[in-house]
Each structure stands twice: as structure tokens, then as C-alpha cells.
Amino acid sequence: MTKVDIIIVGAGAAGLICAKELSEAGNKVMVIEASERIGGRIYTIVDNHFTLPVELGAEFIHGDLPLTKQLLKEAGIDFYKIKGAIWRSQSGVFVEEDDFFEDVDQVIKQLKKLDTDLNIADFLAQYFSGDGHAKIRKTLTGFVEGYDAADTKKASSFALLQELLGEDDNQYRIKGGYTKLVDHLADTGRKAGCCFKLQTVVTEVRWHKGHVEAIDQTGVSYTAKKIIVTVPLGVLQAAKESPGHINFSPAISDVQKAIDSLGYGIVIKLILQFEEPLWNYAKDIQSKKKKKEPGFLFSDAVIPTWWTQLPEKNAMITGWIAGPQAARLQNEPDEKLIRLGLESLSVIFNLSRETLQSKLIGSYIFNWSKNEFAKGAYSYETVQSKNAKRIIMEPTEKTIYFAGEAYHEGPERGTVEAALRNGMETACKIIKK
Numbered sequence: 435m436t437k438v439d440i441i442i443v444g445a446g447a448a449g450l451i452c453a454k455e456l457s458e459a460g461n462k463v464m465v466i467e468a469s470e471r472i473g474g475r476i477y478t479i480v481d482n483h484f485t486l487p488v489e490l491g492a493e494f495i496h497g498d499l500p501l502t503k504q505l506l507k508e509a510g511i512d513f514y515k516i517k518g519a520i521w522r523s524q525s526g527v528f529v530e531e532d533d534f535f536e537d538v539d540q541v542i543k544q545l546k547k548l549d550t551d552l553n554i555a556d557f558l559a560q561y562f563s564g565d566g567h568a569k570i571r572k573t574l575t576g577f578v579e580g581y582d583a584a585d586t587k588k589a590s591s592f593a594l595l596q597e598l599l600g601e602d603d604n605q606y607r608i609k610g611g612y613t614k615l616v617d618h619l620a621d622t623g624r625k626a627g628c629c630f631k632l633q634t635v636v637t638e639v640r641w642h643k644g645h646v647e648a649i650d651q652t653g654v655s656y657t658a659k660k661i662i663v664t665v666p667l668g669v670l671q672a673a674k675e676s677p678g679h680i681n682f683s684p685a686i687s688d689v690q691k692a693i694d695s696l697g698y699g700i701v702i703k704l705i706l707q708f709e710e711p712l713w714n715y716a717k718d719i720q721s722k723k724k725k726k727e728p729g730f731l732f733s734d735a736v737i738p739t740w741w742t743q744l745p746e747k748n749a750m751i752t753g754w755i756a757g758p759q760a761a762r763l764q765n766e767p768d769e770k771l772i773r774l775g776l777e778s779l780s781v782i783f784n785l786s787r788e789t790l791q792s793k794l795i796g797s798y799i800f801n802w803s804k805n806e807f808a809k810g811a812y813s814y815e816t817v818q819s820k821n822a823k824r825i826i827m828e829p830t831e832k833t834i835y836f837a838g839e840a841y842h843e844g845p846e847r848g849t850v851e852a853a854l855r856n857g858m859e860t861a862c863k864i865i866k867k
């Protein structure tokens with residue numbers, strides 16, 4: 435039986451920063467990770483068929499985020515600002531837009547008037563009903579479903595306001611991929627004495643005050659004074675018999691109830707490498723409109739959202755399916771999703787599917803709802819979230835702690851920054867920093 439001071443379950447951003455901070459503070463720490471790799475929902479692949487590293491999970495730094503930037507600086511990792519215009523395809527014609535969400539000021543104005551929180555579907559029904567508001571309803575629903583991967587019948591209006599007010603146009607990518615940040619956190623943790631156990635699924639946590647026993651899938655047990663659970667919300671919300679599920683003995687029913695009330699969305703990501711940028715083939719569209727090259731492309735196609743790698747000029751393009759549309763397609767095989775991707779691009783660029791297929795060099799599909807140790811993509815705020823997060827973040831008998839992107843309070847929710855900050859908050863509770 436292995437004995438340490440603190441067991442951390444999960445080696446994603448939250449688990450890794452906890453491991454680094456707690457090991458550096460002199461604790462004997464063990465990270466137990468179900469998968470054969472570290473990083474969790476940060477998953478970078480280097481493939482020679484692709485011009486740049488392929489990000490199957492997190493890709494952008496959404497704004498000037500303090501902790502992410504501090505860590506990158508500390509590690510000497512370069513990052514660069516993304517560029518490119520926003521193109522919206524409307525009935526086969528591209529329109530260049532200034533913002534992801536053009537009527538945002540009207541929405542913010544109404545959101546600011548709310549006294550009590552309500553879900554987005556009800557907010558739209560109350561304040562933007564009627565034919566005159568059809569465009570706002572469509573755009574806001576698209577934003578909440580597509581960007582937050584959320585269900586409008588559950589997502590919080592208060593959180594939406596916070597998100598819209600906190601929006602930062604500066605977005606960045608990490609040179610060499612997000613995995614560089616993961617490697618930095620793991621390396622500093624290791625140097626401070628932290629040990630990692632991969633391919634080890636925690637199935638049960640037996641505990642009493644000041645003592646925990648984490649049991650893995652083979653029945654081996656690991657003992658500590660405290661445990662930090664950083665597994666994704668989707669895993670904690672899943673049914674008892676599903677892989678990754680952790681049974682707490684005795685049960686922590688109030689925490690589980692709070693966990694169940696949080697929102698968790700799904701995403702399917704599709705990365706395609708062509709011989710040449712598609713907008714080069716679509717000559718008629720280019721010459722008619724004289725546009726800046728596209729950073730983001732929005733459309734009504736089955737796979738509606740796409741982005742390029744600008745300012746890096748290459749022929750990689752990423753498709754994004756989130757929220758209810760991802761739920762509808764989540765059980766489709768990868769081949770069908772690639773076919774739908776090519777059909778969508780064929781509509782968007784007015785090119786035949788055969789032409790696109792002949793120029794395709796490589797493809798990756800990652801369906802996060804099918805990943806048994808994620809069971810989805812990232813969290814969103816429901817009307818119940820505020821109270822629920824308070825319950826989850828209160829350590830149980832100073833023995834069981836939680837950390838992860840889902841428990842962060844603030845407009846960065848659902849991001850790597852959220853996971854890092856929440857992990858740091860939990861570590862600081864233990865170190866009493």
C-alpha cells in the first residue's frame with residue numbers, strides 16, 4: 435500500500451498545478467491519472483501530415499489571462515496573437531463582420547435590467563419575442579450553444595452577462611501547442627518530488643476525517659491524509675457503472691447533488707489539412723468581395739463553425755460542433771463526420787465535395803462525449819451554479835477537496851485558465867497561502 439500526504443486524481447491543468455504547488459510546498463504528492471497521457475482536455479498531437487501541431491482539445495488563450503500568461507512566461511514558452519477576419523456565409527455569399535455577435539449591445543442592455551437570474555431560453559422569450567427579434571434570438575442561441583456548448587434551457591443569464599462584459603478580443607495560441615504548458619507543470623511538479631501513476635483509474639474513495647484510501651480498477655489502494663478530485667464534471671455526473679465513475683464511501687451526498695446541478699456541454703472537433711487554403715480555390719468568392727483572409731467562418735451548414743490558423747498561413751482548417759448539434763451527431767462514426775465536414779465546406783466555399791476530397795491530406799476527429807474520462811467538453815453556468823460551486827469548493831472534513839475548470843467563478847469559466855486558477859485556489863487552501 436502506497437502512502438503519501440496528498441493524492442490528486444486527474445492530471446489535467448487543475449491537477450497538475452495542484453501537484454506543482456503542493457509538492458513545492460514540501461508535501462509528498464501522488465497524481466493518479468486514468469489515461470496513458472497527462473493533460474486531460476489539453477491534447478496536442480504532432481503529425482507530419484499537418485503543418486502545425488493539432489489541438490484536439492484546448493487551443494486558444496481567450497484573452498489576457500493572468501495565470502496562463504504568468505506560467506508561460508515562467509517556462510519561457512512563446513505564444514502569439516491570432517489574426518484574420520470574421521466571415522459569415524449567407525446564402526452562398528460571404529459577409530465580413532466586426533464581431534462574433536453583432537447585436538451584443540442590445541442583449542447586454544436587457545441582461546443588465548434583470549433582478550433575478552433566469553435561463554437564456556426564458557430570457558429570450560421574455561425580452562426578445564416576435565418576428566422583429568428573430569435575428570437576435572438566432573444569434574444569441576447560436577452563441578450560447580456553439581461557444582459555451584450550453585443548453586439555453588439551463589444556461590444562466592447572469593453568467594452570460596458576465597461573459598459578454600468580460601470578453602477580450604485578444605486571443606492567442608501557444609507556439610508548439612498547449613502541451614508545452616502541461617509539460618512545464620508536470621516537470622516542475624516532478625522536480626519537486628511529485629510522482630505520477632498513469633493508466634490508473636480511481637474507482638472508489640474510502641475515507642474518514644484525515645484519512646483517504648483511493649482504490650484503482652485492479653483493487654490496488656493508495657493512502658493519503660487528503661485527496662483532491664480533479665476529474666471532469668461529466669465523469670462525476672455519470673451513472674455509477676460507467677468508466678471513470680468514483681464511488682465515495684461514505685457518500686458525500688450534498689456535494690454530489692451540487693455537482694449534478696452544474697451544466698456540462700459536449701463538443702466534436704474536426705481538423706482537416708488540405709493541399710492549399712480553401713479560400714484560394716474559391717476564387718470567385720475572393721475576387722468578388724476582396725476580403726481579408728478569414729480567421730473564423732460562420733455558416734448555417736451542418737458543421738457551422740470553422741477557423742483557420744492565421745496569422746500562420748497554411749491549409750489547416752478546424753470544424754467545431756457544439757451543444758445540441760453535437761448531441762445530435764455524437765453517435766455518428768468518424769467517417770460520417772468527415773463526410774459531413776466536407777459537405778459543409780463544399781456549401782460554404784461553393785466547391786464540389788469531390789474537389790475537396792481530392793485536396794485533403796489528413797484529418798482528425800475528436801468526439802469528446804465519447805472520451806470515457808471526459809464525457810464531454812467543458813462546463814457552463816446554470817441558474818443553480820453559484821450556490822452549487824460554494825458547496826463543492828468547501829472541503830469535506832478538510833479531507834476531500836475538488837478542483838477543475840467547472841468550479842471557477844468568473845467570466846473565464848470553461849477554460850484552461852479557469853482550471854489553473856481553481857486548482858491554485860484549492861492548493862492554497864491546503865497550504866494556507
Ligand SMILES: Cc1cc2nc3c(=O)[nH]c(=O)nc-3n(C[C@H](O)[C@H](O)[C@H](O)COP(=O)(O)OP(=O)(O)OC[C@H]3O[C@@H](n4cnc5c(N)ncnc54)[C@H](O)[C@@H]3O)c2cc1C
Binds near residue numbers: 443448449837848
Ligand atoms: C474540444 C475542446 C476545446 C477547448 N478549447 C479551449 C480553448 O480553446 N481554450 C481554453 O482555455 N479551454 C478550452 N477548452 C477547455 C479546457 O480544455 C478545459 O477547461 C481544461 O483543460 C480542463 O482542465 P481540468 O484539469 O479541469 O480537467 P481535465 O483536463 O479534464 O483533467 C481531468 C483528468 O482526470 C482524469 N480522470 C477522469 N476520471 C478519472 C478517474 N476515475 N481516475 C483517474 N483519473 C481520471 C482525466 O483523464 C483527465 O486527465 C476546450 C475543451 C475541449 C474539450
